[in-house]
Amino acid sequence: MSMTRRHFLLLTAVAAAAWDSIIAGTPEAASSYNASNHWYGMLINIEECIGCGSCVRACQLENNVPDGFYRTWVERYHIEDWQVESPTVDSPDGGKNGFPELKETGGKNFFVPKLCNHCADSPCTQVCPVGATFHTPDGVVLVDSKYCLGCRYCIQACPYGCRFLNPTTNTAEKCSLCYHRITKGLTTACCENCPTGARQLVDFKNPKDPIHEFLKTHSVQVLKPYMATKAKVDYYGLDGSVR
Amino acid sequence: MKDLKDGGHLLRLAAVFVVVFVAFLIARAALVPKGFGKYGHYRPEALAEAMDKPLHYAGHEACADCHSDIVEVKSTGKHKGVNCESCHGPQEKHVEDPASVVPAKLEATSLCPRCHTANAAKPKNFPQVVPEDHSGGVACDTCHKPHSPVIEADTAEVKK
Numbered sequence: 270m271s272m273t274r275r276h277f278l279l280l281t282a283v284a285a286a287a288w289d290s291i292i293a294g295t296p297e298a299a300s301s302y303n304a305s306n307h308w309y310g311m312l313i314n315i316e317e318c319i320g321c322g323s324c325v326r327a328c329q330l331e332n333n334v335p336d337g338f339y340r341t342w343v344e345r346y347h348i349e350d351w352q353v354e355s356p357t358v359d360s361p362d363g364g365k366n367g368f369p370e371l372k373e374t375g376g377k378n379f380f381v382p383k384l385c386n387h388c389a390d391s392p393c394t395q396v397c398p399v400g401a402t403f404h405t406p407d408g409v410v411l412v413d414s415k416y417c418l419g420c421r422y423c424i425q426a427c428p429y430g431c432r433f434l435n436p437t438t439n440t441a442e443k444c445s446l447c448y449h450r451i452t453k454g455l456t457t458a459c460c461e462n463c464p465t466g467a468r469q470l471v472d473f474k475n476p477k478d479p480i481h482e483f484l485k486t487h488s489v490q491v492l493k494p495y496m497a498t499k500a501k502v503d504y505y506g507l508d509g510s511v512r
Numbered sequence: 513m514k515d516l517k518d519g520g521h522l523l524r525l526a527a528v529f530v531v532v533f534v535a536f537l538i539a540r541a542a543l544v545p546k547g548f549g550k551y552g553h554y555r556p557e558a559l560a561e562a563m564d565k566p567l568h569y570a571g572h573e574a575c576a577d578c579h580s581d582i583v584e585v586k587s588t589g590k591h592k593g594v595n596c597e598s599c600h601g602p603q604e605k606h607v608e609d610p611a612s613v614v615p616a617k618l619e620a621t622s623l624c625p626r627c628h629t630a631n632a633a634k635p636k637n638f639p640q641v642v643p644e645d646h647s648g649g650v651a652c653d654t655c656h657k658p659h660s661p662v663i664e665a666d667t668a669e670v671k672k
Binding site: 274277278281285302304316317318319320321322323327330331332345346347367368370371374378379380400401402403404405406411413415416445448449450452453455456458461462463464465466 | 523526530533537545548551552553554555558559561562563564565566567568569571572591593594595597598601602626627629630631632633634635638
């Protein structure tokens with residue numbers, strides 16, 4: 270039988286399908302950690318934060334974050350009486366070494382720890398042209414630094430300013446919610462080192478997690494809810510002036 | 513081939529398509545990482561790579577395995593919620609090799625004020641002092657034992 274064009278084209282399609290399955294490879298052995306049983310977030314209690322900067326230092330040591338860049342940081346809000354709409358915010362060295370006493374006295378003063386909100390509808394993953402930033406099945410937004418181009422789209426897209434370009438690798442970097450720790454059953458470095466318990470790692474899929482009891486009796490808020498990012502970092506006691 | 517009597521140009525066009533298609537397949541195989549899309553629009557190995565990053569902080573449960581005496585003292589005091597490495601720093605290396613990696617001694621004069629220096633933005637119920645006025649340079653651990661810092665509780669502990 271001589272090969273007609275019809276047969277040849279049909280064969281090409283079959284060959285393409287076969288090739289696709291060959292390059293996909295065989296699945297690797299599954300580890301004991303089952304990501305689909307978890308859905309991580311964080312609870313931050315503003316009324317407990319003392320602005321000591323332990324979280325910032327711990328994050329920097331745990332994740333080798335370069336100096337001058339922060340995966341988590343602490344902001345201090347100072348609101349003069351009758352100036353609720355225009356707070357003064359400062360964060361010297363990301364709050365790493367604490368905060369010097371303010372010159373202005375009075376008004377309302379408090380600390381706001383910030384980090385990646387691990388949004389369920391994250392703008393950063395949507396803009397990545399190559400799929401180098403992604404959602405894990407347990408709700409963590411990660412950056413694949415081996416695959417990142419360094420195009421900075423995600424840095425611009427994040428409404429919370431949580432991303433930066435690592436100056437040594439030239440790839441985007443952000444809080445990984447200590448993925449190497451939480452998948453081993455540990456808490457994140459920032460939560461481990463928070464002396465007042467103002468930061469708590471939360472597993473929304475774990476029925477025994479204290480978050481469920483907390484949410485029954487407390488009102489929490491996320492940052493910039495109008496961005497509809499479905500942020501998973503819940504703030505308790507958040508002031509309306511916080512942006 | 514009688515049907516394709518005047519179809520030479522169609523064959524040539526088809527050949528171009530085939531060449532382009534094969535070139536596309538080769539380029540795709542070379543450029544798309546292995547297994548891309550298995551769990552989502554990303555490299556599946558990236559998950560394992562993120563999990564395999566080295567630990568620096570061992571976690572308070574690892575400390576409690578050996579230092580249960582200190583954990584007990586701490587559990588009754590005001591610092592019960594403060595995890596070991598919050599003051600002692602990252603100790604994963606000490607956990608791996610307790611004999612040769614010994615944690616550094618801490619300097620209370622600089623360590624305690626990190627949390628307890630008075631600041632208007634701190635919660636009002638948090639114990640805070642102006643260190644110079646409070647102790648005049650005397651090290652905090654002269655009076656307060658860091659694992660259970662209230663002075664009364666502390667003397668009871670010494671008497672035991």
